[in-house]
Amino acid sequence: MTSRRFTENQEIILDDSKQSLSKDGSLIIQNPHLKSLSSDNLYHLAIGTETHDLPALFGDVKFVCVGGTLKRMKSFAQYMANQLNIEFDHKDWTQASHRYNMFKIGPVLSVTHGMGISSLSILLHELIKLVYYAKCTNVIFLRIGTCGGIGVDQGTVIITEKAVDGLLRPFYELYILGKVVQRPSICDNELVSELKSIAAQEISGFRVVSGTTLCALDFYESQARLDGAFCNITEEEKNNYLYQLQDAGV
Structure with missing residues (x-):
């Protein structure tokens, strides 16, 4: 839902539309333009719908955990690997972008977001689209830091x-x-x-x-x-x- 109010020289739009879930827990994306795209390149993650089989690679993700630095999120990835008894291969899925770092440990993504609101905003746009294209269900996003x-x-x-x-x-x-x-x-x-x-x-x-x-x-x-x-x-x-x-x- 979108509402508008006006100050002396400014229009302020309150957009309280929510990212909602379908009955099966999959994400209902709040951008109608995405449906008309023949392909979508998640540029800052170096991942795309044409270049990667996203459901096969990321369809099992249940937790997306983000934090500021590479050292912190790599350590968190290793911790989760130990907790889940999964071998940590240290693969950085976004290495080609030279912007963020993303590690996958079973159902957990551990991702760096850099510093500041703008950096985090860019990342969240593309992570939300990633879980949407991967057909993930009931995903929880957490910021750790x-x-x-x-x-x-x-x-x-x-x-x-x-x-x-x-x-x-x-x-x-x-x-x-x-x-x-x-x-x-x-x-x-x-x-x-x-x-x-x-x-x-x-x-x-x-x-x-x-x-x-x-x-x-x-x-x-x-x-x-x-x-x-x-x-x-x-x-x-x-x-x-x-x-x-x-x-x-x-």
């Missing part, structure tokens, strides 16, 4: 139950055809509950909590750091902002 913490001890694991932008809005905002488009950032409450239950039963030695995650536009200024190349805020303003975030549940 580090973040700053507010009001929690260092080393605490946070399970995100709500995601907000730098204005504390639960939206992902982008510009399409010169217009502002806002898409709600909605977490799967059932998955969050399941992860919390697993953590309570299986994990000891460090704290696991759920909370709100703020997705900033950059590492320095948007996160109120004082040590970037540019800065026009005071330490007092920074601390007041962090207290504001803590009061908002971040």
Whole structure:
């Protein structure tokens, strides 16, 4: 569903259409133009519908796990191989693209997304199309990685139950055809509950909590750091902002 509202000089479009599943758990893609393509090249993954038999190669995928760096996601792939008792062949399925890294361990994909919202957005577009073309069913997407913490001890694991932008809005905002488009950032409450239950039963030695995650536009200024190349805020303003975030549940 799409709705529109207007500010003085700007049209803002709220697009709350959701990626939904069919009865068999396969993805119903939210782009009607894809049906008219004779082939689709997932350029940044170096994978295509003509060059690869996607259902045969990836049809068994149930978990797509993404994280920032090669070292982290390769280590995660090795960990999953050990847990599933599968030999890890270290094959990087996206090596030819020189942009991301993707490892397959049975039903698990371990993929790097680089740094920043734009890099992750490109990857998610192509990963969603990958599981669609591969006819995967009931796939779960997870982002695994580090973040700053507010009001929690260092080393605490946070399970995100709500995601907000730098204005504390639960939206992902982008510009399409010169217009502002806002898409709600909605977490799967059932998955969050399941992860919390697993953590309570299986994990000891460090704290696991759920909370709100703020997705900033950059590492320095948007996160109120004082040590970037540019800065026009005071330490007092920074601390007041962090207290504001803590009061908002971040």
